[in-house]
Amino acid sequence: MSNHALNPAEAAAVPMHAASTPRRWLRTLDRGLIALVEVCAAALLALEIVVMLAGVVSRYVLHQPLVWSDELAGILFLWLAMLGAVLALRRGEHMRMTALVSRLSPQRRAFVDTLAIAASIALLALLIVPAYDYAAGEAAIVTPALQISNAWRALALPIGAALMLLVGLIRLAQVSRARDVVVVLAIAALLAVVCVFAGPWFQTLGKLNLVIFFVGVVAIGIFTGVPIGFSFALATFGYLGLSTFTPLEVVVGRMDEGMSHLVLLAVPLFVFLGLLIEMTGMARAMIEFLASLVGHVHGGLSFVLIGAMYLVSGISGSKVADMAAIAPVLFPEMKKRGASEGDLVALLATTGAQSETIPPSIVLITIGSVTGLSISALFTAGMLPGAVLALILCVVVWWRYRKEDLSGAQRFTKQQIGRLFIVSLPALALPFVIRMAVVEGVATATEVSTIGIAYSMLIGLLVYRRFEWRRLGRMLVDAATLSGAILFIIGCATAMAWALTQSGFSQDLAQLMGSMPGGAYGFLAVSIVVFVMLGSVLEGIPAIVLFGPLLFPIARLAGVHEVHYAIVVILSMGVGLFSPPFGVGYYSACAISKVNPDAGIRPIVGYMGALILGLLLVAAIPWISIGFL
Known part of the structure; x- marks a missing residue:
């Protein structure tokens, strides 16, 4: 196994050939994007510490509780979790299993790593629209203490997913061979066609779908090197999207619930x-x-x-x-x-x-x-x-x-x-x-x-x-990155648990x-x-x-x-x-x-x-x- 989900050194033996100018643009975009996310994540974690400590001091030293401190901390926390997940994807710190992949030849390992990157990108592409719909639905809810729309918190989900999607695409362009990308895209297109036509068939299988998705899809994803959290989420989206009529934004809501649990702060x-x-x-x-x-x-x-x-x-x-x-x-x-x-x-x-x-x-x-x-x-x-x-x-x-x-x-x-x-x-x-x-x-x-x-x-x-x-700055970024990797797995596992219950x-x-x-x-x-x-x-x-x-x-x-x-x-x-x-x-x-x-x-x-x-x-x-x- 490895905790390097998108490690360029492992992803391909031979990088994709591209003109020097586009590659420079990609590097510049990559560095600028990650620098911005790092600054935001570090600032959020520092602000989280200040807000929570201020709540303790106000309540027990000044005897004047800040009724809004926990609420603000919860809003900041979801943004911190999603931005941390972006950094974890960029650094290759989302957990994945490579026990089988590492035994392959360099050429085959490069292809499987490209496949893992593409699977992560596919999940993020599936996640963005339901996450936006979920955030739009939260706009009508007003927080009790701060009296602001809950969309300010929920928007962390679609924005974080979009940033992860962009990071994944950049990594795919930087570290994957062109022929591997073409083959993977062909496989993805074939699977999409199969899913469209097989949807009614899945709905007739009943409980057998649990074995297909929560055993088969999860196992295939994990053993081929797809990050653990992404494997869980892909199985959940596949089960609900193909075998039920459940709106997919419900999955995003369960992910939100899993990552936003007060204890996980x-x-x-x-x-x-x-x-x-x-x-x-x-x-x-x-x-x-x-x-x-x-x-x-x-x-x-x-x-x-x-x-x-x-x-x-x-x-x-x-x-x-x-x-x-x-x-x-x-x-x-x-x-x-x-x-x-x-x-x-x-x-x-x-x-x-x-x-x-x-x-x-x-x-x-x-x-x-x-x-x-x-x-x-x-x-x-x-x-x-x-x-x-x-x-x-x-x-x-x-x-x-x-x-x-x-x-x-x-x-x-x-x-x-x-x-x-x-x-x-x-x-x-x-x-x-x-x-x-x-x-x-x-x-x-x-x-x-x-x-x-x-x-x-x-x-x-x-x-x-x-x-x-x-x-201090680097420590804040490191803490945010590690937390994002952990919390994303927990959020995906919570959504999977809800699907099993339903x-x-x-x-x-x-x-x-x-x-x-x-x-x-x-x-x-x-x-x-x-x-x-x-x-x-x-x-x-x-x-x-x-x-x-x-x-x-x-x-x-x-x-x-x-x-x-x-x-x-x-x-x-x-x-x-x-x-x-x-x-x-x-x-x-x-x-x-x-x-x-x-x-x-x-x-x-x-x-x-x-x-x-x-x-x-x-x-x-x-x-x-x-x-x-």
Whole structure:
């Protein structure tokens, strides 16, 4: 796999021959367009930070809430997500699988890469008109606080799609061979003709269309190197456009809903916070102290990664944001100590799944709200299962690193450890500052990242005396780009989830699971399998909202304690969400770590095996979940 969707070096062995003047024009247009988008994206992210921080200060310091701050932040966020997706397309940072493509000959790989670019362009061409229609429909809606048309926010979708389309066309002209482009255009024309004439036939296939589009089209797209989010969206557009009479702007609305979820506002802010921690020297101070404690132990820093994900999990309400806050701090030092990139990203993804039930998890809150379960009971129930899975992962880490060469590892004296602890104390306090802000109600899960940013800036300026102002602009652009790649996948997956629900798949699934033999344990076994598969294509919140009200009454009738069932369901979805090749969370971990997804495929097998073993243990022993209720 690779996270380079449109890499010129991979796209073609021989660039398209063109006159020098048109090529110069293309380069000039490309550079000018991207420079403009970078400036806008960086400004939006900086303004996002200021607005959200101002909301916190006004509410809790000045006791005069800014009623419009969350609304403005939401408007800015959709624009930030779409412009970030444009930059991700230009940089080749949309996640895609290249395990099969990389094995082809250079000539064939060039053709397949051209095909992937063309598929992305085709999706964007399909998206623009429905996105414009959706934005036009939003024009009649007035926002409650700012009293402006919601079209100002919704226009981010068609404009972002148009910019991505332009970037895609430029890349196609710059890196693809002329004969490959001609062949791809012929294939596209043939497919278009087939779709036009086969539309009535698809409408007679019923549920078989689910297999054709959500298994066949998605699999073909992913394995031929089409970016993951684009593959999801192409399948959704194809299913709804050919087999139903659903207006395609509805798909855009679901994408908007997926990308605009309030919790996801924390993603770009935590990505930026991770970059800020590294730049201010807080990461170095923290790593030096942690290394003094466990650096001489086999797999020591891997234990730190597992513990850190357990401690900070749920602070932001987004697993992507949690990983973004930790990976930039630990990974550089772990790489220096000899850890492979593949093992690091595999462990990061696995710890993301392991800590899904740690409060204050937004998934726990959601499952409580849609099923009527006590949220405090869910919070209590989620701690021990997460600890059990963490201990099992630690065993795997110990086994993998048991023969690690520690001859060069330094052992620190108590005095040295104490000195490093004092130096690192301001950095180590950051997770506790963030968690205290959430627990004490000083800030929401969305706003708390801005507190971390403000705290890190002050510590960098006043304590560590290290703050490189010239790097801020590039850090803002990098954070926006990474966030755009992640959020576009989530938006496309949300639209796909909605299409699956509208097809009646969820009701059929509930009936099938309810008829399974085996009593409580049989129902739990089927639930684990089903929710692992669902988790690979759905975010936790959409899946819980869709399937929770249907399946929890069945669990009660089967004799399964509802709180215990909630924990099993969440952990099962976590396993699916972070498992390649379809798990979106795995690609998010790779994007945050800036690691080729191919590198983590082999190492993650052992970690996921241990995680599944822990999941089965939690499912088989209800006391682990409900023993302290």
